[in-house]
Amino acid sequence: MPKRILQGVVVSDKGAKTVVVKVERTFLHPLLRKTVRRSKRYHAHNETSTIKVGDTIQIQECAPKSKLKRWEVVTTEG
Template sequence: MSDTAARRVGIVDSDKRDKSCTVSINYLVKHDKYGKYIRKRTKLHVHDENNTAKAGDRVEIVECRPISKTKSWTLVRVVEAAPGGEG
């Protein structure tokens, strides 16, 4: 991973696949005509080599080479675990 690769922080939606998870990234976009901010979401398929991320976790991901047809992002670290995750 290079230092110039795109990095994002998002929430894990699904961790049911082996070595993969789905991360949603929420952001705001200003409407051109009306100026109102609109909530948008991007879902990314992320490579999770050690299956460390669980549903609801806030994670940091980085762009990488294509690993499969839909996976071009890799998990860097779990920023914040989901509440009530362990125990």
């Protein structure tokens, strides 16, 4: 099964080797037929610690690294 890749914005880089990424998704409401935005925060492993708040990055699923970290940073886009 392929690993999921998500794109989002870094909202926190306080943890050691950890970043918190906010991923937004849009979908059409089934009854109202209106576009709805929902966001979710993911804790991702960042080995190099070069990513800062506000950066847009891609994260990928991985084996659990800690209690909350199930994702790792793949690429940084700036």
